Amino acid sequence: MIEDKNSQRTSLSELGEFGLIEHLTKGFVSKNSSTLKAIGDDAAVLDFSGKQVVVSTDMLIEGIHFDLSYVPLKHLGYKAVMVNLSDIYAMNAKATQITVSVAVSNRFPLEALEELYEGIALASRLYDVDLIGGDTTSSKLGMIISITVIGEATKEELVYRNGAKTNDLLVVSGDLGGAYMGLQILEREKEVFKVNPNNQPDLDPYTYLIERQLKPEARRDIYQLLKDLGVKPSAMIDISDGLSSEVLHLCKQSGVGCRLYEDKIPLDPQVISSCEEFSIDSTMVALSGGEDYELLFTVAQEDYSKIKANPNLTVIGHIVPKSEGVHLVTRGETFIPITAQGWNAMK
Amino acid sequence: MIEDKNSQRTSLSELGEFGLIEHLTKGFVSKNSSTLKAIGDDAAVLDFSGKQVVVSTDMLIEGIHFDLSYVPLKHLGYKAVMVNLSDIYAMNAKATQITVSVAVSNRFPLEALEELYEGIALASRLYDVDLIGGDTTSSKLGMIISITVIGEATKEELVYRNGAKTNDLLVVSGDLGGAYMGLQILEREKEVFKVNPNNQPDLDPYTYLIERQLKPEARRDIYQLLKDLGVKPSAMIDISDGLSSEVLHLCKQSGVGCRLYEDKIPLDPQVISSCEEFSIDSTMVALSGGEDYELLFTVAQEDYSKIKANPNLTVIGHIVPKSEGVHLVTRGETFIPITAQGWNAMK
Structure with a gap:
């Protein structure tokens, strides 16, 4: 159903992998002082200057975690980020960076990916997290989104799952x-x-x-x-x-x-x-x-x-x-x- | 072809998601001093005590990046880690942690995932990286592996892509x-x-x-x-x-x-x-x-x-x-x- 929503359609193969990543991520601006280098090298570079680092990852798969017949792609991008941020907040930490990998089949035009990234961008902006990396790849298999989120906290702030005591x-x-x-x-x-x-x-x-x-x-x-x-x-x-x-x-x-x-x-x-x-x-x-x-x-x-x-x-x-x-x-x-x-x- | 190799077959649904992650990751031991907490909470906790942190991510998809008719699953697990480590070494940094997310359809028995994780475990052991997180999920879509790798280096050690000079x-x-x-x-x-x-x-x-x-x-x-x-x-x-x-x-x-x-x-x-x-x-x-x-x-x-x-x-x-x-x-x-x-x- 996605295809019908867009009057304009640009085939993904017209851009190539590097063109695609550059195109999709060009609007992203890093805001956290811990982000020294985001997208554009073999790896992103971060500096947490003494704070502890928390990392979590989640994968969302079409047909299992979402149904594109009623989930707008912009919402999907937004939700995919939220699902990951939630794990960082559950550590009583501040979320600071995300990597986003997306695999899509050719049935998605560029405009569909742009919508998805609009949602990711909105979430990043509202929650002050920097997009620092990712991978965009083709798939015979529908859409797959894999996000890793990184956060920071002092040792004293962090809250684990294992500290509950009788009478709490x-x-x-x-x-x-x-x-x-x-x-x-x-x-x-x-x-x-x-x-x-x-x-x-x-x-x-x-x-x-x-x-x-x-x-x-x-x-x-x-x-x-x-x-x-x-x-x-x-x-x-x-x-x-x-x-x-x-x-x-x-x-x-x-x-x-x-x-x-x-x-x-x-x-x-x-x-x-x-x-x-x-x-x-x-x-x-x-x-x-x-x-x-x-x-x-x-x-x-x-x-x-x-x-x-x-x-x-x-x-x-x-x-x-x-x-x-x-x-x-x-x-x-x-x-x-x-x-x-x-x-x-x-x- | 994978299915035929295993005389023993355990259906993934017998274990459930948490049982599966626990089962697949139980042999992993963390070796890096920067790994404070690996799998088992909402997020992993790391401490790089003053070093800079490098992060990279890659996704491998069945039918695009690998063909299971001639790639043994153990090799696939090993290679998936190598592909990611390579990005960290390209920063002149030391790779220290990985997260591994795997999506598989029901055609894979537990024994197939065990083989995959054997390769991941071997790579982790030989290259001294700690498995700190991940996600195992079902898929209608074949096998998808998404890995994020984290590394560390001093500011002075890091090498970017942009420093080449005439006559180098x-x-x-x-x-x-x-x-x-x-x-x-x-x-x-x-x-x-x-x-x-x-x-x-x-x-x-x-x-x-x-x-x-x-x-x-x-x-x-x-x-x-x-x-x-x-x-x-x-x-x-x-x-x-x-x-x-x-x-x-x-x-x-x-x-x-x-x-x-x-x-x-x-x-x-x-x-x-x-x-x-x-x-x-x-x-x-x-x-x-x-x-x-x-x-x-x-x-x-x-x-x-x-x-x-x-x-x-x-x-x-x-x-x-x-x-x-x-x-x-x-x-x-x-x-x-x-x-x-x-x-x-x-x-």
């Missing part, structure tokens, strides 16, 4: 389940479109959900917010695969258990109403939906007064000794063990 | 064209195999060529060699796309021209004999063949005595002012302009 509070930023319900809406509209391409969908009631799916924002603000509040998390992880999976990672690596309260899980009203419409349990969606890119972290009990009134943060549970296990406490006060397949456990 | 000598490590001729041999044997699967090819006369194609070695030794010889290159680049392309990059970025002497280009006897067999001009192969992963660099005239006797290094030309252009000087003393498509220019 379990806190989540924002709300959960929106991205998953956005995907359900888009999948439904795709089916409707197949049957009747002239049907104009009314997506107004789902604006927030669709935005959560198509244009998520990584929680860069939490790093500053916690600093301002004078709170340093004892452990932190980003929520990319659903709350249950991340809670398990955090507890496993910290060697602790936890209690997560169903009635505390923050849900947007659109999540609740669309869950009713689709007859899905909203708790399941929050536990297993994924792609929310919120942060999950633990803080000491004594920090409660500092965070309790903040609209960005919700206390959803607390840490217990490992022997007590990892449980969801339902509205009916039932203890349900959380497993890697949180969804299945709830059935 | 143009030097190349090793010999050229072997990887390309190895590919020709393998492609020919694949065709023979299609016609007669019982035919046992005699590959003895081509051992070196096939090794150059299937198991290239990045020139880590040149960094140390130059240090021992007391020579610092004025500019350097690795030869991944063929000599002509790299010479052009180096000259363009340094704002100079050069003369490259056809009779000085180092060729292995197997390259010469196989070129005769295939009726290809060996100079064309060296200029445009690619995948040799040798280093091309410039040194000051006064360093000539330090490098002239070294069997690893060959002076193949010298730098001239930009106005004099970039030329190949043939055996017949003809000046031929080198263009981005060196191959075509020679026709």
Whole structure:
């Protein structure tokens, strides 16, 4: 469907690999003092002058991670960056550089890649990260995007997954389940479109959900917010695969258990109403939906007064000794063990 | 063809994503003091204590960069690392960490991924780089490998592409064209195999060529060699796309021209004999063949005595002012302009 959107089409082979990289990256300006040399040599050169360096990488594949029949390429570029930045913010670090490798088949014209890079450029500009390298290659296999992100922090700032202690509070930023319900809406509209391409969908009631799916924002603000509040998390992880999976990672690596309260899980009203419409349990969606890119972290009990009134943060549970296990406490006060397949456990 | 090699087959879905990463990376041990935390958190943590950091990334795609009908997966893993290390050595830096993302379709059993990671592990061990992160994901699209490599150097050690000066000598490590001729041999044997699967090819006369194609070695030794010889290159680049392309990059970025002497280009006897067999001009192969992963660099005239006797290094030309252009000087003393498509220019 992508091809039809562009009235102008420039074949990728007209440019060649070097022309293509130069063309796509010419608008990018480096802003971080740690970026000494970005694109243009065998490797980029960085200088973190004493700070520690954090590195994370993620790959997005057409047909697995995204469906170009309803994801605009500019949004895809933006989201691909967010997915990666989120991992750096989950270390309580500042994201500073990215490399972007893209493989595309010939069915994409240059204009499609330009759209993708517009999204990457917008994300880079808004989040102050420098594009320092990458690779553009042809593919027989559709579109593949691989991003590596680099960040910096002092040793004291960094927060790992393994520092949660008994009695710490379990806190989540924002709300959960929106991205998953956005995907359900888009999948439904795709089916409707197949049957009747002239049907104009009314997506107004789902604006927030669709935005959560198509244009998520990584929680860069939490790093500053916690600093301002004078709170340093004892452990932190980003929520990319659903709350249950991340809670398990955090507890496993910290060697602790936890209690997560169903009635505390923050849900947007659109999540609740669309869950009713689709007859899905909203708790399941929050536990297993994924792609929310919120942060999950633990803080000491004594920090409660500092965070309790903040609209960005919700206390959803607390840490217990490992022997007590990892449980969801339902509205009916039932203890349900959380497993890697949180969804299945709830059935 | 891969599937048939393994008597044992474990489906990837049996493990799940986290089980898979843990399984594939459990044998990796970090050796560099700059690696504080490798796999297991949202991001790896590194500390380069004052050194500058170099970063490069490359993506390899089935059907474009490799053909699994004749590339063993262990070799592919090894080569994928080499391709990336080569970029770091071309900065005159030490490679220290890699991230590896792999996407595979379900036609690959776990044992195939294990073979791939065996090659990655071997390369990491022999070249002292730490695996610090990555992503393993499913694909409908065959196999895709994306690697980011990180290295370190002092500011004084780093060599860029843009430092070549008039009268500098143009030097190349090793010999050229072997990887390309190895590919020709393998492609020919694949065709023979299609016609007669019982035919046992005699590959003895081509051992070196096939090794150059299937198991290239990045020139880590040149960094140390130059240090021992007391020579610092004025500019350097690795030869991944063929000599002509790299010479052009180096000259363009340094704002100079050069003369490259056809009779000085180092060729292995197997390259010469196989070129005769295939009726290809060996100079064309060296200029445009690619995948040799040798280093091309410039040194000051006064360093000539330090490098002239070294069997690893060959002076193949010298730098001239930009106005004099970039030329190949043939055996017949003809000046031929080198263009981005060196191959075509020679026709």
